[in-house]
Amino acid sequence: MNEFDKIDAAVRAEVLAALRLVLPAHCLLSDAEELRPYECDGLTAYREMPLAVCLPEHERQVIDVLRTCHRLGTPVVARGAGTGLSGGAMPHAQGVVLSLARFNRILRVDPQARLAVVQPGVRNLAVSEAAAPHGLYYAPDPSSQIACTLGGNVAENSGGVHCLKYGLTVHNILRLRIISIEGEIFEIGGAAPDAPGYDLLALFIGSEGLLGIVTEVTVKLVPKPELAQVVMASFGDVAQAGDAVAAIIAAGIIPAGLEMMDKAATAAVEPFVKAGYDLNAEAILLCESDGTPEEVAEEIARVTAVLTAAGAQELRVSQSEAERLRFWAGRKAAFPAVGRITPDYYCMDGTIPRKRLAEMLAAIVQMERKYGLRCANVFHAGDGNLHPLIMYDASLPGDWARAEAFGAEILELSVALGGSITGEHGVGIEKINQMCVQYTTPELQAFHRLKEAFDPPGLLNPGKAVPSLHRCAEYGRMHVHAGEIKFPDLERF
């Protein structure tokens, strides 16, 4: 054991001893085999073993864990279901993982006020299930909604296929109860449309666990539409499909969902899900309309007209709820379906203005050649939110590095086209270098000062979401000097 290891062991012993004073034995994991499941989230390419995992059952315990970590200077990484795709819940080697998995109760459903109060470990879909008897549901529906939790959704400001019409998480949360690193309780937001003082609610939503720990979430519930129908349109050309998306929005239609999949994606999905997709098409669009039967009939007619004018080869309208769900099932299973045809895949998450979709698709084809890797494209097209799935094989030397560079090039092109480096998956550790491209130095400084306002010692999820200025200087130098993108080791703080 060298000098550094000895120090680490001493720190570890001190932290564990302190945590044992505030948590019962079954709420604290510290053996390597118990910690293993926590070493990564859905971004499995990055892994780190934490010092310990805390599984508090009561808010008092959350406060005590945070105060303990604050006193000892121990980093804290919050975790929901671990389904995140940007490494936001990847542990810190000298820190604890604070799992909110046991905060899994729905505290209240109030159909008259159209809201539900839930703990952060409640699964996204469980909220809609609890609201269903009242004809209500919770609108944001990430593809992982069976597993992902509300706390994680808040941390990442999650979207879903219906967020074009119903908004992201930030548009569907009324109130949060948050514990600061110092163990103070904050109640932010409320049922009123506006809250006096600064809007901390939107600030916390999407802050990736860097500002505080959520212990209670009040969500908006919306009435289930009477009817929903999906139009599935096939295109012989991806650029045409991209332009059709822009044409729908330009026609003043705001569909309940507007998704696009290219041939590589439908080819992966169809044998797996049997959604009924047109396998001859270069791209398909799924466009949902919801509302009263009259509204739906009228909107479907308008959508059909726009798609036909835009060059759709084939159009099918779902004729039953079962068929509608089948159309969506293919889209929702696209990630695992691609996972069946490639040893590994890397899901990107840039956004671009809708009218640049065709351009981006053409550029991705070029990048496939450049990096020698295939890419299946699954887009929340109505939002201009891209999820290219870059296929690679982690067991082949150099494959992951090429996949990562491919992904970085997509993100940087997204910024160049007037978009951003993330639509809904967050920055985490994955896109931290691209933050240097997205923001100027004064903007990043403002982010750091803001972080300091809520977490002065910088213990909450250090090294994620917002790069240090030093890191950006480093990244900028590499960009200029090496002529191509390489990645420095991840900084720890």
Add this chain to the structure above:
Amino acid sequence: MNEFDKIDAAVRAEVLAALRLVLPAHCLLSDAEELRPYECDGLTAYREMPLAVCLPEHERQVIDVLRTCHRLGTPVVARGAGTGLSGGAMPHAQGVVLSLARFNRILRVDPQARLAVVQPGVRNLAVSEAAAPHGLYYAPDPSSQIACTLGGNVAENSGGVHCLKYGLTVHNILRLRIISIEGEIFEIGGAAPDAPGYDLLALFIGSEGLLGIVTEVTVKLVPKPELAQVVMASFGDVAQAGDAVAAIIAAGIIPAGLEMMDKAATAAVEPFVKAGYDLNAEAILLCESDGTPEEVAEEIARVTAVLTAAGAQELRVSQSEAERLRFWAGRKAAFPAVGRITPDYYCMDGTIPRKRLAEMLAAIVQMERKYGLRCANVFHAGDGNLHPLIMYDASLPGDWARAEAFGAEILELSVALGGSITGEHGVGIEKINQMCVQYTTPELQAFHRLKEAFDPPGLLNPGKAVPSLHRCAEYGRMHVHAGEIKFPDLERF
């Protein structure tokens, strides 16, 4: 001239000399007669003469003014059209007013991307007028929309009669360009649904000029609905009208607008506007539906059924666009109409959960007796946003103090009923004491730290929106010891 006045005069001379170096003569006002129009905003009960008024014409000048003030430690109060109702633009005696009145150009209307880029001094209605040729408009419509500016709307997170369906300012802004007190430029937000990093956009919207100065605003434009119709319903009892509002929302209807006026308000309005209101009713509701003709017909039928079941005595549906506008004209002119029947009025702005409307109305009747003042009630009822108009006569000794105490009691009851102290007018100087009631000490501390992150010397609009902890301690003591509310002198910082 005493010692203090001499110091003030020296400071004033220094500030003016420094500003003359960065602004041409026609952009700097310093004579008392030129400054007089700036001594208050729409909350005329509070007045203060500024040291100077800057009227920059270019962003470079805004940066230079801010850098100058930063260097000299001079407070800066931003101002749009001065229509604010909470004193947010009231000058600081040792500070400058930074008027954005000359930033009045619409830079770009992009119908395909459905957005407009405008300068902060552009009037709210001018944006909709510029978008009209494309069948689009800007949704938030404060009653002052003919005069109020986008910059002011951003500072106050303004609402309007249609924000129930279309959201507040925060829901309709895509991007802001902001200058910090240090003269740095920040571009926040973007056309993408989510932005990486912290959500600074929502944080800045509604921050009442405390965090930065806006020089460019990108707003969302939405398609003009094909048709809009208003149902006007009369009730013999205000509580019944309040319950009818809750019933409409509970029925799953989200009207384009849902407003309530009591008898005192309609009695003031009708002779002024001739809107056709039922003067025998104790309260009237205006409920708007918009969309395609089919959607509107269906929603109007549902609204009518709910209102009838809730005990409406008379129902009228607007039969033409002219009639619809007349129904709204009465509502929009309610404030000036009340101004005609009383020497002065004080407009409050609390919010409460919709189902508590009837309770609040009953309590206001009690308060009218307690304070010996009349109150006309004009509510954005669908949002639970109250605008009680307390009538008083500033020339009668004690009348303003009673009006102010009456207003404070309404706000504090709003908080007690589960609501908040402002729906859309902001805190300003008016509601700064009630912030002590709304928030806990750690919450207020977080606000102060956040302010410090963006404006370390605290020069932007000091003394507004967020009370000092000292002030709250003071206010709390008075509450407890005197048994009734009194107001300390306004603090300067």
